[in-house]
Amino acid sequence: MHSAPPSGAFDGLTQVFEVLLVQPLDHHAHERSDDLSESYRRDVCKRRRAPDAPTGMGKRRTLQQMSRPQKELAAMETYHALTQIARSGQPTADKADQHAIAAIEAKAAEPEPDEPPAAIVNQTLEELAREGARRMLERALAVEVDEFLGRPRYERRLLAEHGYRNGYGRPRAVAIGTWPVEVRAPRIRDLPEDAEPFHSSILPRRRMLSAETQRLFARLYLEGLSSGDFEAAFRELLGEYATLSSSTILRLKEEWASEYAAWRVRPLTARYAYIWSDGIYLGAGLEPENSCLLVVVGAREDGHKELLAMELGYRENTESWAGVLRGLRARGLGAPLLACGDGALGLWAALDEVFPTTRHQRCWNHRVLNALDKVPKRLWPDIRRRLREVWSAESRAECELRRDGLLRWLEAHGQLAAADTVRRDWESFVTFYDFPAEHWIHLRTSNPIESVFAGVRLRTDVAKRMRRRENALYLVFKIAQRLEHSWRPLNGGLTVMTLLLGGARFVDGVYVPQPAEVSAA
Known part of the structure; x- marks a missing residue:
């Protein structure tokens, strides 16, 4: 598996790596490229290597027309090409590429730290966990759309079939456990008027809290957190722009009413x-x-x-x-x-x-x-x-x-x-x-x-x-x-309770056998 470009290469590289600066490089882009058609990949290479395309801003305008998978594939190819140039020492006329090569060489010359700081390790682990959760959720949503349409992605629909994928909605912050994960729900268009619209059962509309997070907030309320304090707690858990009103907590308490x-x-x-x-x-x-x-x-x-x-x-x-x-x-x-x-x-x-x-x-x-x-x-x-x-x-x-x-x-x-x-x-x-x-x-x-x-x-x-x-x-x-x-149980255990409920008589706290019990003994 290929590693991501060094961070120093972002300074002078063109729009391809600027895309990566906003969204981290998908390390599985080369795996997904197998799913693209051959003409699709040729189109990517043709756009990036067009002889009449000027350097710098010209490449930006060309790359802005590309989809995210195309940009990721182009970025991967660009990075490995620049790496090979840097290793071979071949000259290049593109100043942006020269800056990128210099950054790659400088990064390669840096000694590896013996032990990375704990904060960086913890941050990396959390980011990896969030990214893994996001990918799993997006894959599950994609499978859900496939089942709804009855055909996989990139398969042409028949003339009699209705409905096709229409990109994604706006990013939403969803709490998986206590991790805020930003996902985009897929959209579907061109459905018959009498057809049931697509609503994801995995990611319901307007839902931001997982069941675990809902139980967490209910528990915090029982432990003394007031309704007005939930906004700060919600932002602490789910990010700076997350909001949670007091009315949301009151709706959570409706579950207690039904339990009671x-x-x-x-x-x-x-x-x-x-x-x-x-x-x-x-x-x-x-x-x-x-x-x-x-x-x-x-x-x-x-x-x-x-x-x-x-x-x-x-x-x-x-x-x-x-x-x-x-x-x-x-x-x-x-x-x-x-x-x-x-x-x-x-x-x-x-x-x-x-x-x-x-x-x-x-x-x-x-x-x-x-x-x-x-x-x-x-x-x-x-x-x-x-x-x-x-x-x-x-x-x-x-x-x-x-x-x-x-x-x-x-x-x-x-x-x-x-x-x-x-x-x-x-x-x-x-x-x-x-x-x-x-x-x-x-x-x-x-x-x-x-x-x-x-x-x-x-x-x-x-x-x-x-x-x-x-x-x-x-x-x-x-x-x-x-x-x-x-709660503390009663002293004496089951034996005393059995005697008591069986009709035994006690005087000053002491069990008194009945006459029939004495004669039998």
Whole structure:
């Protein structure tokens, strides 16, 4: 395979090499020349070697009439001819050729560097990759045109046939992966009026982004890149003149809306021992202000957590929660053994209506916050420590003893409102003692949801630009769906979950065999 002319030869050479200066020499031109007819090649040589053609500008005018394959073939022949002249030392009268020969000799005399700079190597590799991608894409487009017309290039069409190639359209920057590649789509003319026009399936009209690049921009949006920042990112990836409007990103998010619509009606075939529920306020421009996302997370029989529902609603509204729970029941969710959540939710009345056998466990973190709200700030460290000692007791009896001690301490310090807060709804705060001790860390608080949505809140706090509730919903859904794979499973493994779902009884977190099991043993 021939090598390209030295860059110094471009300075004094004629239009042939000026063409190469704009478009790099196609190293496979000599291979493509075999596809040209003999008369085609004779025409190239005749144009370049015309005896009446003057040097300099005369050659330019002649070469401007030639097609790109003709110019490449002529350039290859010119270069090798000049190389032979330079090596043989034969004189020539053409000043441009003399300058070119001098440049070739000077280039040949330069010592080869031991190791080219890393930047040049990297640039060369990227250029080679882009050029290879461009050629492959153009060849695929050429084959697509051949199949559409039913005949290969340079084959004469029959009189009854319609349609012929009509050059190429304007160059388009297309992202292949993250590489901007400039290609020209072929055009076809003279088709019958009733014929289907040619539209490339490989390079659709108005398409600039590959599927991989579209997924990349969607991922960047989920990671915190705002719509207005996409223009700069798009130019960085695809070139200086590339443009990408915010509306393009909004169109990409339409895919999330369709994914959410399919996800929210999917059937629930697994068994779920526990559910956690909470209302999440995102502070991302949702309207009205008291609306939020009603979220339900379930624990499957294998111990892994799963996002079950995410709907727009009102946190304290019983009917909003009842609608969410009815939807879960219609999709196949059986009554969970235990539901965990904040006491201020309208969830509990909705649970009694939809799943009356499900037991309730209130969140201890919310109870601590409610108690702190009733005491002076100087007592906060003591209240936090004493309440933690209460709910971390290893048995229900010990928990109630510590509770009584805390109540006496609060009353002695005149904090009667805080004491009433601790007493209120006590039974719903100690339900977890009737479930496996391995699961207590997951059941005493609503942290399974709080920890999940910590990343969601971080993301939405960075971009407080949502003006429609639905857009915020789709965004949070995609973030939560991505984070779901990293959620911590329940302690105890499959064995504990199998016992629990099989109807086993637990007292203070310890499995208690049934009388029939004891007698059988």
